[in-house]
Amino acid sequence: MSFSETIFALASGRGRAGVAVVRISGPGSVDALETLSGKSRPEPRRAVLCPLFRMIDKSLIDQSLAILFPGPNSFTGEDVVELHLHGGPAILTALFEELSGFPNFRPAEPGEFTRRAFEHGKMDLTEAEGLGDLVNAETDAQARQALRQMQGELGRLYDGWREQLIGALAHLEADIDFPDEDLPDGVATAIAPKIVALRGEIETHLADGHRGEKIREGLDVVILGEPNVGKSSLLNLLARRDAAIVSDEAGTTRDIIEVPMDLAGFPVTIADTAGLRESDSMIEREGVRRARERAKAADIRLFMTTADAPEIPAEFADLFQKTDYRLINKTDLAENRAISDSACHVFSLSVKMGQGIDDLISALEADIINRLDLSGAPALTRLRHRQSLEECVSALNRFESAREPELAAEDARLAVRALGRITGRVDVEDILDVIFGDFCIGK
Numbered sequence: 379m380s381f382s383e384t385i386f387a388l389a390s391g392r393g394r395a396g397v398a399v400v401r402i403s404g405p406g407s408v409d410a411l412e413t414l415s416g417k418s419r420p421e422p423r424r425a426v427l428c429p430l431f432r433m434i435d436k437s438l439i440d441q442s443l444a445i446l447f448p449g450p451n452s453f454t455g456e457d458v459v460e461l462h463l464h465g466g467p468a469i470l471t472a473l474f475e476e477l478s479g480f481p482n483f484r485p486a487e488p489g490e491f492t493r494r495a496f497e498h499g500k501m502d503l504t505e506a507e508g509l510g511d512l513v514n515a516e517t518d519a520q521a522r523q524a525l526r527q528m529q530g531e532l533g534r535l536y537d538g539w540r541e542q543l544i545g546a547l548a549h550l551e552a553d554i555d556f557p558d559e560d561l562p563d564g565v566a567t568a569i570a571p572k573i574v575a576l577r578g579e580i581e582t583h584l585a586d587g588h589r590g591e592k593i594r595e596g597l598d599v600v601i602l603g604e605p606n607v608g609k610s611s612l613l614n615l616l617a618r619r620d621a622a623i624v625s626d627e628a629g630t631t632r633d634i635i636e637v638p639m640d641l642a643g644f645p646v647t648i649a650d651t652a653g654l655r656e657s658d659s660m661i662e663r664e665g666v667r668r669a670r671e672r673a674k675a676a677d678i679r680l681f682m683t684t685a686d687a688p689e690i691p692a693e694f695a696d697l698f699q700k701t702d703y704r705l706i707n708k709t710d711l712a713e714n715r716a717i718s719d720s721a722c723h724v725f726s727l728s729v730k731m732g733q734g735i736d737d738l739i740s741a742l743e744a745d746i747i748n749r750l751d752l753s754g755a756p757a758l759t760r761l762r763h764r765q766s767l768e769e770c771v772s773a774l775n776r777f778e779s780a781r782e783p784e785l786a787a788e789d790a791r792l793a794v795r796a797l798g799r800i801t802g803r804v805d806v807e808d809i810l811d812v813i814f815g816d817f818c819i820g821k
Contacts, residue, residue, distance in 0.1 A: 380591060381403075381404065381405075381456065381494070381497075382405065382482060383404060383417055383483070383484055383495075384402065384404030384405060384406035384407055384410070384480070384482060384483045384484075385403055385404055385449070385483075385484060385486035385487075385490055386400060386401065386403075386477045386483065386484075386485060386486060386487070386493070387400070387401060387486040387491070387512070388400055388401075388470060388737060389401040389460070389488075389491075389519045390465070393465075393596060394463030394465055394466060394467065394627075395463065396416060396464070396465060397459070397462055397463070397465055398462075398463055398464065398465035398469075398470060399454055399460055399462055399492060400460070400461040400463070400470070401459075401460055401486075402458065402459040402460075402461070402477070403434050403452075403453075403454045403456050403457070403458045403459065403491055403494060404456055404457070404458075404482075404483075405456070405482075405628060406480055406482060406483060406661065407457045407458060407459040407483070408415070408457050408459065409480075410447065410459070410477060410480050411428070411444055411446070411451075411459050411461075413433065413480075414428075414430045414431060414433070414750070415428040415429060415430060415431070415441075415444065416429075416431065419446065419720070420446050421446075422447065422448050423445065423447060424445070425443045425444070425445050425462070426443065426444050426445070427441065427442075427443060427444075428442050428443070428444040428461075429441050429442070429443075430442055430461070430473065430476075431671075432476060433479065436471070436651065437468060439463075439472045439473055439476070440463045440469045440473070441463070442461045442463035442508065442660070443462040443463075443583050444459060444460070444461055444462075445459070445460045445462075445463070446458075446459055447459075447460070449471040449498075449671070449759050453491065453493045453495055453500065454491055454494040454498060454500065455494065455497075455498025455499065455500050455679065456494060456498070459818070460691040461473070461500070464703060465533045465550060467745050468602075469713055475735045477542055480781060485782075488542030490511070491508050491510060491690065493506075496802060497817065501530075501534075502530070502533045502537075502801040502802050502803075503800065503801055503802035504527055504530075504532045504533040504536070504763075504800060504801055505527065505528050505529070505530055506631075506748055507527065507759065507760065508524050508525070508526070508528030508529070508532070508605055509524075509528045510572035510760075511523070511527065511594060511759065511787050512524035512528055514558055514640065516640070516645060517640045517643050517644055517645045518643030519642075519643045519644040519645070519750065519752060519775045520594065520644075520645060522592055522752055523590060523594070523752060523757070523759065526752075526756055527756065527759060529579055531756040532756040532759070532763075534739060535583075535755070535756060536797050536800050536801055537667045537801055538798075538804075539576060539579070539580065539797055540794055540797040540798055540801075540803070542572070542576055543573075543576065543790060543794045543797065544794055545796060546569040546572055546573055546809065547787060547790045547791060548635035549568075549569055550569060550783065550786065550787045555592055570778065570802055573777055573790070574778060576631070576772075576774070577774040578662075580767055580770060580771055580774075582760065583750060583755070583767065584758075584759050584764065584768065584771070586758070587708075587749070589749070590749055590756070590757030590758050590759040591757075591758070591759060591761070591764075592677065592749075592750060593644065593750050593752075593757070593759070593761065594644055594759050594760075595645070596638065596644075596645035596647050597644065597646045597647070597677045597678060597746060597749070598646075598647055598649065598672075598675065598676045598677045598678070599646055599647065599648045599678040599679075599680065599742070599751070600648075600649045600651060600672050600676040600678075600680070601613060601649065601650050601651060601676065601680045601682060601759070602654060602655065602667075602669060602673055602679060602680065602681050603654060603681060603682035603683060603705075604652065604653050604654055604655055604683070604691060605653030605654075606684055607653075607684050607708075608682060608684070608708060608727075608729045608730075609650050609651065609653070609682055610635075610650050610706040611638060611729045611730065612650075612680075612682065612705070612707070612727075612729050613650040613799055615729055615732070615735060616637070616639065616732070616739075616798055617637040617639065617642075617648070617649055617737075618638065626736055628641070630748065633652070633665060633668065633671055634649050634650070634651055634652075634668055634669070635649065635650040636648070636649045637649075637650075641739070641742055641743050641746055641748050642744075642746055643719065643742035644746050644747070644750055646746065648673055650675075651665070651668070651669035651673070652665030652666050652668065653666075653667045654666055654669060654670075654691070654693075654694045656693070662663055670697065673697050674697075674713065675748070678702075678703065678742070678745065678746075679697070679699075679702045679703065680702070680703045680705055681697075681698055681702055681703065681704055681705065682705040682707055683705070683706055683707070683727070684706070684707050684711075684712065685706055685707070685708050685709045685711065685712040685713065686708070686711070688704075690713050697756075700722055701722055701723075701739075702722075702723070703723040703724075703725065703741075703742075704723065704724045704725070705725050705727055705738070705808060706724070706725065707727045707728070708724045708727075708728060708730070709726045709727065709730055709733065709734075710728040710731050710733070711730050723741060723745075725737060725738045725741070762800070763800050766796045766797065766800045767796070767797075768795075769792075770793045770796040770797055771790045771792070773792040773793035773796060773801070774790075774793050775788040775791050777789035777793070
């Protein structure tokens with residue numbers, strides 16, 4: 379990446395607004411501000427009132443507040459100018475036309491400000507990903523996890539493991555390269571327990587039930603049951619809108635209907651499915667097949683029956699687990715009969731009357747908070763983290779069984795590289811475009 383160019387972009391939301399923020403970064407940012415405003419370089423980190431003029435006829439574009447952040451102590455590590463001006467489209471268009479006229483100026487690509495910050499050592503890759511997650515966060519839990527990652531908690535954990543491995547590798551290579559020196563006996567033997575302990579820490583980190591990834595992407599909750607037990611009505615009640623068609627006609631829901639929700643600050647997708655039953659209809663059979671597939675992949679399953687027939691039909695009992703939720707609906711129409719299994723979560727409902735819904739939601743929220751606890755160690759949040767950590771563990775497994783010290787050292791070196799790729803210490807050029815390409819323009 380060339381840093382000889384100066385980039386600019388709208389850093390606030392698009393559309394009409396009272397105030398818009400335009401960010402400029404690169405070697406020409408201060409000169410451009412001086413040229414457009416007719417004023418000398420402003421004092422760093424102080425908002426200064428600056429009129430902005432067109433270069434061709436000196437007509438006024440707008441009055442703005444300008445803030446200079448000199449490099450390297452700026453977000454990108456370069457000279458950065460932020461312009462706070464009125465957010466009308468005509469004003470922004472005129473400003474961007476003027477900026478485009480400066481030599482080596484161009485509009486920023488998606489994520490380019492953050493990528494420059496990474497390239498200048500202002501943040502590692504996990505911190506950059508945390509920033510991207512924070513910009514896209516829709517729930518409180520997503521924002522809190524993103525803030526922790528953006529502030530470096532995850533990167534410090536991985537760098538700590540990497541430094542331990544580098545220390546062990548240094549001792550091992552010294553033992554290999556300088557056998558005639560007066561080194562302590564059993565250097566390689568002494569570091570082996572440390573490597574095993576570190577591998578255990580990483581394996582524990584991996585065995586987190588995909589907690590961080592589910593906070594980013596959302597838990598999957600699926601409603602299952604026979605036709606006309608009230609699945610679609612429950613979905614509509616939880617969604618607070620008519621997301622699914624409700625009808626007395628059996629088989630109305632043929633496909634999966636999804637509604638994103640926020641439960642206890644965590645992202646959740648609740649899915650209504652086709653009624654589980656045997657059918658001669660090809661379309662309905664496909665709906666049942668999809669419902670089964672969704673049930674197998676779901677994080678939380680709500681099995682719904684009715685008070686007059688509370689048992690789960692035998693032909694679909696293979697889907698049910700003791701930890702699933704049992705919802706006995708239509709208690710306003712029939713006496714609630716006892717069920718024979720010992721399910722952990724059983725709720726008597728009348729979706730039509732709204733009875734029992736608050737208790738169900740409270741239980742779901744408590745369950746989700748317990749599954750996705752944010753109070754512990756930072757969780758890995760991306761598949762690429764998981765893949766690199768699994769590669770690291772594989773290398774450490776080979777290290778433990780290696781018979782030759784040279785092979786053990788090579789496996790330790792591969793483990794170090796796998797950890798380094800997560801934070802961007804080594805060999806990451808091929809993934810940078812993917813990571814920063816997911817950012818919005820201006821960030």
